[in-house]
Amino acid sequence: MRASRVALTLGMTFGLALLAGAARAQTAAPTRDDIVGKLSHFEEAGDVDLPALKTQVMERAKARIKNDPGPVNRPPIAPDLAKLPTFNAQIQFDADTPIIQPASYQTVGRIADALVHSSLLPYTFLIVGHVESNTKTREANAILSQRRADAIRDVLVNTFKISTKRLHPIGLGEEQFLDRAKPTSAVNGQLQILTYAKIPEDAPAHPAAAPAPAAKKPAKKR
Numbered sequence: 001m002r003a004s005r006v007a008l009t010l011g012m013t014f015g016l017a018l019l020a021g022a023a024r025a026q027t028a029a030p031t032r033d034d035i036v037g038k039l040s041h042f043e044e045a046g047d048v049d050l051p052a053l054k055t056q057v058m059e060r061a062k063a064r065i066k067n068d069p070g071p072v073n074r075p076p077i078a079p080d081l082a083k084l085p086t087f088n089a090q091i092q093f094d095a096d097t098p099i100i101q102p103a104s105y106q107t108v109g110r111i112a113d114a115l116v117h118s119s120l121l122p123y124t125f126l127i128v129g130h131v132e133s134n135t136k137t138r139e140a141n142a143i144l145s146q147r148r149a150d151a152i153r154d155v156l157v158n159t160f161k162i163s164t165k166r167l168h169p170i171g172l173g174e175e176q177f178l179d180r181a182k183p184t185s186a187v188n189g190q191l192q193i194l195t196y197a198k199i200p201e202d203a204p205a206h207p208a209a210a211p212a213p214a215a216k217k218p219a220k221k222r
Contacts, residue, residue, distance in 0.1 A: 029106040030089075035114035035193070038087040042123060045197040046084050050126075050168055053078055054146070057175050061142040071133045071183035077175040081128065085195040087111075088178070091152065096136070098147035100155065108152065111193060112160035122199050127152050128192040129171035133183035138174050146171030152191060168196060 057077060068074070076082075089111065092101040100108065114120060129145035129152075136144075149169035156162040179187045 029110055030087075032110050032113040032117065035087050035111060036117045036119060039085045039114065039123075039125070039193065039195045040119045041085050042195045042198070046126075046194070047080055048078060048196075050170060054170060057142050057170075057172055058139070060175055061138040061173055071174065071177065072180060074175070074177070074180070076177075076180075077172060081126070081176070081194060084126070087114075087193045088190045089193060091148075091191045093148055093151075096144065098144070098151040100151060108155055109160070111152075112156050112162060115156070115162050115166070120195070124166045124168065124196045124199060126192070126194040126196045127156075127167055127169040128194060129169070129173075130176065130178060130188055130190060130192070131171075131173050132185060132188035133174055133177075142171055142173030142175065144171070145173045148191065166199070 060077060089107055091104045091107060093099060093104075094101060115125065127149045129147075129149035131141035131145045134141070146169070149171050153164070153167045153169040156167060157164045174183070174188075177183055177188045178190060178192075179185050182188070
């Protein structure tokens with residue numbers, strides 16, 4: 001009997017250790033090379049009109065469709081995005097805000113490191129925000145997802161000095177679930193980085209340095 005209890009205790013301990021290890025693996029920040037590997041297989045520019053897509057997202061999110069198929073059967077609003085190289089990032093935000101939680105700073109930093117890798121410097125990227133289905137309206141979630149995508153862009157530009165010309169934030173809200181079978185899953189709140197287009201060869205990938213101030217001429221002696 002005692003041996004059985006010991007075996008049971010050891011089994012539970014081992015099981016908990018496995019679960020803890022799996023949890024750590026899921027929350028560990030990706031490496032720069034992980035991200036580069038996901039984004040570097042670019043073949044052709046995405047056929048997506050971003051200003052038009054932003055308008056479509058808001059119009060569809062605000063529409064009161066009588067025969068709305070519901071989250072599970074709602075068609076993706078921009079299916080062509082699935083053709084682009086993609087990295088899905090688990091970025092944590094404060095609830096209902098675009099404020100990035102400190103636990104996700106490392107992931108954002110790794111994304112920045114990847115974007116300045118030599119193999120990715122020639123490209124521009126989409127920062128795509130999503131929100132899982134919840135008690136908020138679809139319009140509110142579309143706005144929130146755009147604000148979160150904007151927040152990631154702002155950190156990459158202001159903190160890590162990535163050229164703003166290389167980054168295009170767009171929020172899709174509930175209009176393009178990453179897991180349509182489970183609309184309320186946290187997976188649908190992930191943020192995506194997509195390789196979007198190649199920078200024209202005459203355009204610099206890095207922001208131009210500000211010109212040095214002109215030297216002041218010495219004052220003439222009177």
